Amino acid sequence: MAVAVSLPFWLTTLALMRKEPGGPGSWILVGDPLVALGCFTVLLWRRRWPLAVALAVTMASTASALATGAALMALCSVGTRRRPVEIGAVVLAYVTASQIAVKVYPVQGSADAMVWVQVMVPALTAGIAVAVGVAIGARRVEMRSLRERAESAEREQSARAAQARALERNRIAREMHDVLAHRISLVAMQAGALDHRGDLSADENRVLVRGIAEGAHQALEELREVLGVLRADHGRPEPPQPSLDRIPDLVADARASNLDVRLSDAVTGTPPDGVGRTCYRIVQEALTNAAKHAPGAVVRITLDGAAGGTLDIGVHNGPALLRFARPPASGFGLLGLGERITLAGGELDHRPTPAGGYVLTARLPWPDSPAHSHEKST
Incomplete structure (x- = not known):
């Protein structure tokens, strides 16, 4: 899923850079995918160290458009924990990284874009990722509660049967x-x-x-x-x-x-x-x-x-x-x-x-x- 989300960002960035006088550099064709591959690999440890992985992937996404999906998935994973301080720290890092990414991949018209657009669009995508993560976390808590209640009812039934x-x-x-x-x-x-x-x-x-x-x-x-x-x-x-x-x-x-x-x-x-x-x-x-x-x-x-x-x-x-x-x-x-x-x-x-x-x-x-x-x- 992270790759599917990342591909549109990477292809859009690649298409915009083809219109630039120098064309796309070797970094976006070679370095960008390598960084993204490292981010996708780091995501495997997001359940054990969710905050550290999210911050690392978010900061690495500044140098890789293909790692955007990995950053959003890490942000979603942090959202499942439903801890406001952690969510706020990763969202701030994501929005900051998006501003740095504009300097790494300068395309025509990006410098002239309004500042609030450059801030609101990343913030909106981060908000969507967080909302999905919070919903997933709430669902997990509900399922865990239902499972515990079912196990408790089963234990009570077993105790009543034993009695x-x-x-x-x-x-x-x-x-x-x-x-x-x-x-x-x-x-x-x-x-x-x-x-x-x-x-x-x-x-x-x-x-x-x-x-x-x-x-x-x-x-x-x-x-x-x-x-x-x-x-x-x-x-x-x-x-x-x-x-x-x-x-x-x-x-x-x-x-x-x-x-x-x-x-x-x-x-x-x-x-x-x-x-x-x-x-x-x-x-x-x-x-x-x-x-x-x-x-x-x-x-x-x-x-x-x-x-x-x-x-x-x-x-x-x-x-x-x-x-x-x-x-x-x-x-x-x-x-x-x-x-x-x-x-x-x-x-x-x-x-x-x-x-x-x-x-x-x-x-x-x-x-x-x-x-x-x-x-x-x-």
């Missing part, structure tokens, strides 16, 4: 713990009883063995359901989650595994799905811990609550009556349970009792349903 994956992993881990820990604990308790109780009859032994087999089978089925949810497409609905109405089945399973569980249910009405599901998981985790750490103990479960108030859960077990190897504890059961209850806006408390047992209490908010509120208002 969503972490939350989903935590949810899956809680579900798998809740599903498997309870079943495996009951199976371990039955196996321990079978190993340490030598006074059991053949029928009692068969009942325990059958319970172990059924518990293992149920654990595998529930694990298969969880894995099926993981592998399912997003459009496939998840299987229904257990709620408050499934607690009697949970108690029945525990009793079938020789766990002495006594349930007292004074709940009035049906809580929302989230509250009922959290209540189910609380009772499930409490029974799991009782089976692990207090085999043979009596476990008392109390449920109480109504809409517009709270749902209170209490699980109390006495000290262990049977002694056998305990299954390994993960240490995350109560921690995950605390997270569930916190997310539900409730409170959790658990502690050992002086008699060697353990008590777990929880309170979940039970918001009043719109239908219930309407009934009370009428």
Whole structure:
């Protein structure tokens, strides 16, 4: 582009000098192109040292009409930086160089031209070059800003995706713990009883063995359901989650595994799905811990609550009556349970009792349903 801009200036100067008595000298035919070639070569470093290259090329253009395009390109490059002091210095050097160039290439009528014309024409061409450079610089800044915003949005999207994956992993881990820990604990308790109780009859032994087999089978089925949810497409609905109405089945399973569980249910009405599901998981985790750490103990479960108030859960077990190897504890059961209850806006408390047992209490908010509120208002 610099060569294309320079050629008209050089050809015009050459044509004007042919009309002079001495004709064009050897300088414009040989020296001028050589100087221009040096200027074009120096332009390769204009991005690294824009101001120095612009000043050097501008001053060299006084001795070369063919280097005019190089000077304008250097001026445009400085304009992209949008620094007024640098732009002013190069424009002043360009206008000054143009006045010196008139002395280097004296043509007929150039001395008689008005001074303001000799100044305004170079200033106008320099202004056009600067305007183009400033526009290019503004466009680069805008593109850089858009690119940074796009990269920032991509990073935020990646962070949100990573957070969503972490939350989903935590949810899956809680579900798998809740599903498997309870079943495996009951199976371990039955196996321990079978190993340490030598006074059991053949029928009692068969009942325990059958319970172990059924518990293992149920654990595998529930694990298969969880894995099926993981592998399912997003459009496939998840299987229904257990709620408050499934607690009697949970108690029945525990009793079938020789766990002495006594349930007292004074709940009035049906809580929302989230509250009922959290209540189910609380009772499930409490029974799991009782089976692990207090085999043979009596476990008392109390449920109480109504809409517009709270749902209170209490699980109390006495000290262990049977002694056998305990299954390994993960240490995350109560921690995950605390997270569930916190997310539900409730409170959790658990502690050992002086008699060697353990008590777990929880309170979940039970918001009043719109239908219930309407009934009370009428």
